Amino acid sequence: MGSLEEAIEGLKKFLSNKDDVAVAQIEKLITGLQETDLNEFDPVKRILEGFQHFKINKFDKYPELYEKLAEGQWPKFLVFACSDSRVCPSHILDFQPGEAFMVRNIANMVPAFDKLKYSGVGAAIEYAVSVLEVQNILVIGHSRCGGIKRLMTHPEDNSAPFDFIDEWVKIGLPAKVKVQAEFGDLPLEDQCKHCEKESVKLSLCNLETYPYVQMGLANKKLRLMGGYYDFVHGKFELLEFEPRFRHLFST
Amino acid sequence: MATLSPTSFTKNFNSSVDFPITSFQTFAIFGSKLKTEQTHFRLSTSFNVRTGSRLELKAMKEPPGLTQKLDKNRLDRLTESENGYDLFQDLKHRFLRFKKHKFEENLGHFQNLAEGQAPKFMIIACADSRVCPSVILGFQPGEAFMVRNVANLVPPFESGPSETNAALEFAVNSLKVENILVIGHSRCGGIRALMSMQDEVDSSFIRSWVIVGKNARLNTKSAASHLGFDQQCKHCEKESVDHSLLNLLTYPWIEQKVAKGELSVHGGYYDFVDCTFEKWTLDYKGSNLGKNSRLPVKNRFYWC
Numbered sequence: 352m353g354s355l356e357e358a359i360e361g362l363k364k365f366l367s368n369k370d371d372v373a374v375a376q377i378e379k380l381i382t383g384l385q386e387t388d389l390n391e392f393d394p395v396k397r398i399l400e401g402f403q404h405f406k407i408n409k410f411d412k413y414p415e416l417y418e419k420l421a422e423g424q425w426p427k428f429l430v431f432a433c434s435d436s437r438v439c440p441s442h443i444l445d446f447q448p449g450e451a452f453m454v455r456n457i458a459n460m461v462p463a464f465d466k467l468k469y470s471g472v473g474a475a476i477e478y479a480v481s482v483l484e485v486q487n488i489l490v491i492g493h494s495r496c497g498g499i500k501r502l503m504t505h506p507e508d509n510s511a512p513f514d515f516i517d518e519w520v521k522i523g524l525p526a527k528v529k530v531q532a533e534f535g536d537l538p539l540e541d542q543c544k545h546c547e548k549e550s551v552k553l554s555l556c557n558l559e560t561y562p563y564v565q566m567g568l569a570n571k572k573l574r575l576m577g578g579y580y581d582f583v584h585g586k587f588e589l590l591e592f593e594p595r596f597r598h599l600f601s602t
Numbered sequence: 603m604a605t606l607s608p609t610s611f612t613k614n615f616n617s618s619v620d621f622p623i624t625s626f627q628t629f630a631i632f633g634s635k636l637k638t639e640q641t642h643f644r645l646s647t648s649f650n651v652r653t654g655s656r657l658e659l660k661a662m663k664e665p666p667g668l669t670q671k672l673d674k675n676r677l678d679r680l681t682e683s684e685n686g687y688d689l690f691q692d693l694k695h696r697f698l699r700f701k702k703h704k705f706e707e708n709l710g711h712f713q714n715l716a717e718g719q720a721p722k723f724m725i726i727a728c729a730d731s732r733v734c735p736s737v738i739l740g741f742q743p744g745e746a747f748m749v750r751n752v753a754n755l756v757p758p759f760e761s762g763p764s765e766t767n768a769a770l771e772f773a774v775n776s777l778k779v780e781n782i783l784v785i786g787h788s789r790c791g792g793i794r795a796l797m798s799m800q801d802e803v804d805s806s807f808i809r810s811w812v813i814v815g816k817n818a819r820l821n822t823k824s825a826a827s828h829l830g831f832d833q834q835c836k837h838c839e840k841e842s843v844d845h846s847l848l849n850l851l852t853y854p855w856i857e858q859k860v861a862k863g864e865l866s867v868h869g870g871y872y873d874f875v876d877c878t879f880e881k882w883t884l885d886y887k888g889s890n891l892g893k894n895s896r897l898p899v900k901n902r903f904y905w906c
Contacts, residue, residue: 392722394722394723394781394783394866394868395901395903398739398783398881399881400740401738401739402740402879402905403905405737405738405740406877410877411877417874420732420874421788421789424732426731434749434769435719435747436746436747436748437715437716437743439734439736439741439743439748441734441736442700442704442736442742442743443696443697443700444693444697444700445696445697445699445700446731446734447737448731448732448734448738448874449731451731452729452730453729453731454729454750455749455750456749456751456768456769457765457768457769457772466805466807466810467810469765470807470810470811471752471766471811473807474807474811475751477808478752478791478808479729487689494716495716497776498772513768513772513775514763514767514771515768515770515771516771518763518768519763519764519768574689582705582712582716583716585701585705587694587697589693589694
């Protein structure tokens with residue numbers, strides 16, 4: 352922005368030039384630069400337009416729904432999805448306001464129960480399951496996940512560690528170990544894809560370590576599901592996680 | 603098989619209990635031909651399911667009106683859940699709608715996005731089902747890297763690793779977003795829990811998390827103690843956004859970029875009772891941003 356203004360100011364100095372052709376060309380240049388300025392991304396304008404669109408096309412069109420939602424929320428879903436800008440479940444699964452309590456973090460991970468280390472995730476699960484009484488928990492992984500790629504490549508690639516990212520993605524270590532054992536001979540991209548799915552399964556298992564989730568499962572009031580969104584091919588996979596005891600034998 | 607070991611969890615190993623077997627039924631792949639397969643694996647840790655444990659959320663002392671529990675709704679939900687296939691079909695059709703109306707109609711754009719994302723925004727919003735920024739601010743795929751947690755809180759740098767700052771690190775240092783927007787909202791259950799907290803020992807997760815906002819609560823109690831509780835909560839919802847903005851600046855790599863003008867930090871407040879949106883931008887001039895000083899802001903807008 353600063354350099355653009357400087358360029359315009361610099362050009363204006365030449366306008367005192369007596370050569371008409373040169374002046375005309377300089378004026379054209381200045382106009383061009385000023386138009387570029389106008390086309391620069393304006394975050395405030397972007398937010399305002401988005402909000403206006405929502406207000407006109409949704410909020411004002413469905414007043415009864417939004418009046419009800421103002422009083423409370425009764426979402427059927429707790430959703431864990433990646434923070435990746437391309438995978439918002441409101442788009443890919445068309446969740447409307449009120450439908451899904453949504454947690455978004457790097458690589459859509461659910462760590463095992465740990466009140467000290469992972470209070471953020473725990474708070475969301477506790478609130479969704481115990482207070483909102485959601486009936487479904489859905490963990491959605493996706494293709495080309497940067498967080499999973501980091502998990503799979505570091506520290507073996509000798510890259511410098513991050514302050515916080517590495518500590519977070521290593522929640523998925525058991526998934527990495529499993530994938531490397533089974534698919535270690537495949538190219539990295541394929542291993543990452545396997546890990547993206549395996550990490551979803553791991554998160555579903557980790558959900559079980561939360562007492563409120565266990566209770567919900569035991570009372571058959573809660574269903575756990577895993578999803579995988581492949582935005583390369585435009586596909587979605589869904590699986591249900593059913594922890595159960597299967598009687599093997601008694602003598 | 604990977605060993606999964608839950609950390610702070612009671613393991614009561616009863617030798618007569620059968621090994622739990624977990625099964626993943628791949629139910630459907632939408633967007634290509636249907637396929638079902640079953641994979642079984644054993645967990646190497648066995649544990650008892652606690653059936654009779656009491657759950658007390660001491661933090662949640664809210665009047666019923668704001669705690670969103672209408673019993674008559676539960677009957678509807680249970681009936682629907684009896685037929686689980688309806689739910690799966692519903693999810694399938696939702697995705698296929700997205701695929702038809704968005705993905706395939708903008709195939710070139712989605713193909714580009716598949717190669718990489720370059721969002722200009724990082725958003726920190728509440729997990730509340732009513733406030734998804736993709737809906738209320740119309741963010742399309744590729745536009746906004748999003749973190750959603752209870753009460754849209756940003757813990758400070760010194761609190762150590764968390765999911766929120768891992769996402770911050772990625773967005774700011776790898777994706778190099780130009781804007782961070784923290785969005786608070788009306789009738790936030792997390793903020794209400796923060797304001798309701800008593801001093802006694804509370805074992806809930808919610809308390810352990812929302813305590814990140816304790817400075818906002820302190821400021822609210824001193825500035826707005828004459829107001830009713832609901833109004834105090836509203837005050838705290840906005841105060842908490844300001845505190846999150848201050849906490850953002852405790853990250854050296856964020857402060858550096860803000861100082862250089864490469865990164866702008868904004869606060870927002872969505873009121874879904876009146877459908878209004880307020881937005882303000884941190885006015886960073888290397889000025890004194892001590893804990894007790896008011897947040898210097900500019901470009902405050904109020905849209906209704």
